[in-house]
Amino acid sequence: MKLFYSKILLFGEYGIIKNSKGLAIPYNFYKGTLKKCESHKQCKPHPQCESHGQCEPHLRKEEDARKSNEALREFATYLQNLMEEENPIVRFNLEKLNADIAEGMYFDSSIPQGYGVGSSGALVAAIYSEYAIEPISAMENLTREKLLQLKAIFGKMESFFHGTSSGLDPLNSYLSLPILINSQDHIEPTGIPSQTPNGKGAVFLLDSGVIGETAPMVRIFMENMKNEAFQKMLKDEFIKYTDACIDDFLKGRFKSLFGNIKSLSGIVLNHFKPMIPKEFHTLWKQGIDSGDYFLKLCGSGGGGYILGFTEDLEKAKRALSNHKLEVVYQF
Numbered sequence: 024m025k026l027f028y029s030k031i032l033l034f035g036e037y038g039i040i041k042n043s044k045g046l047a048i049p050y051n052f053y054k055g056t057l058k059k060c061e062s063h064k065q066c067k068p069h070p071q072c073e074s075h076g077q078c079e080p081h082l083r084k085e086e087d088a089r090k091s092n093e094a095l096r097e098f099a100t101y102l103q104n105l106m107e108e109e110n111p112i113v114r115f116n117l118e119k120l121n122a123d124i125a126e127g128m129y130f131d132s133s134i135p136q137g138y139g140v141g142s143s144g145a146l147v148a149a150i151y152s153e154y155a156i157e158p159i160s161a162m163e164n165l166t167r168e169k170l171l172q173l174k175a176i177f178g179k180m181e182s183f184f185h186g187t188s189s190g191l192d193p194l195n196s197y198l199s200l201p202i203l204i205n206s207q208d209h210i211e212p213t214g215i216p217s218q219t220p221n222g223k224g225a226v227f228l229l230d231s232g233v234i235g236e237t238a239p240m241v242r243i244f245m246e247n248m249k250n251e252a253f254q255k256m257l258k259d260e261f262i263k264y265t266d267a268c269i270d271d272f273l274k275g276r277f278k279s280l281f282g283n284i285k286s287l288s289g290i291v292l293n294h295f296k297p298m299i300p301k302e303f304h305t306l307w308k309q310g311i312d313s314g315d316y317f318l319k320l321c322g323s324g325g326g327g328y329i330l331g332f333t334e335d336l337e338k339a340k341r342a343l344s345n346h347k348l349e350v351v352y353q354f
Contacts, residue, residue: 025152027145029053029134030195031330031351033226034269035204036320037244037295039189043262044269045204047195048215050351055132055145057153059123060088091129098150099124101183113176114156137234139322143184144192147177152197161198170210173197185237203273216275222353224277225336228321228328229346231300235326243297253294260290277334277354281317284332288317298324306343315342 028049035045099120106114130149134142151158155176159169177197178190194210195202203213247253264287271280292299292307298320299307310316310331316339321330331348333339340348 024057025149026054026056027148027152027196028199030141030144030192031228032139032191032322033272033330034265034319036322036324038257038262038265039191039204039207040241040244041248041257041262042206044206044266045191046201046213046215046269046272047191047204048201048352049195049199050140052349052351053132053134053140055130055134055142055149057123057128057149058088058131060092060127060129088127088129088131091131092124092127095124095128095130098146098183102150102180105179112179113151115150115154116156117154120150120154135327137236138230138327139235139320139324140228140328141192141196143181144177144194145196147180147184147193148197151176151180151193165198165212167209167211170194170212171208174210185241187241203269213273215273216354218352219354223336224334224354225332225339225350226352227331227333227336227339228349228351229303229318229331229343230349231303231326231329233300233326235322235324237323237325240298240323240325244295247294256290256294261287261294264290275354281332281334284317284319285311285314288319291319295320295324299329300326303329306346309342313342315339 028051030047031050033046033048035043035047039045099117102115102120103117105111106117130146132142132145134140134145136142159165159173174190174194176190177193178188181188181190181193191202191204198212200212201215202210204210248257264283267283268280268287271277271283288307289311292304292311296304303318307318310318315335316331316333319330319332321328331339336350336353
């Protein structure tokens, strides 16, 4: 079966809820695919894993497959309910899906969950690709209408995992192309500047070591949006610098980008603190003060990965020597 990749929302977290621009890119380091259990035994709970939760590596893989299979069973029920709505937005071959799940199908994925890189998005894209009736093909000429239709379908599907979803993560994984979000009803595939192998500048991921949950973070944001001062900041500062960063990045204006990313990083530190794990507050500020690197949220925050930008990767590595940097893009 097809591989589906993780994604990184370079710019636009939270802002896209309020119609800012956004830019998402596929990140091929992590991927997932639908698989069948090699043996029926593989899909049964192993006593060692059940009794004290500690499994040997090979048993852990079997346990993960079993849990994924269980989750797919619940997801299939949700999809059935979607199809029973009046004028359903999408239809699935549930007979085939349920039969494959009964045979032990699971989502074999290296995409870390709760890290802001689209683990549920890749799963949604995989299920749609394999089981949707008359799916919109990722290979066809995708009009704006078809992109919006796909986004709406994926939003409905992924809501099973997050309560609400924009549908952008699955869309990115399904198309495996960079996506520019101009507004909620204007999205398009886009090109990004070619990478420079061994380039001095870089976009990187920093592991917070904490699993983040999307729903609580979005709730905090929506609560903050009731505050007029926060609304004003979002419109006049956060969205302004987000849009400027996207324009700079797409046009390869990296000097200008770093001026804007510095401002954006400061705004996030000042106004989105609950979304930043506490132990990273000082590190975040040190980057802004030194200019060695600038940090921003990767997805909804609260844990998972933190996104970093630097004009000098070696300098950033030295400044963040206690942390592992995962390079996403070099220029």
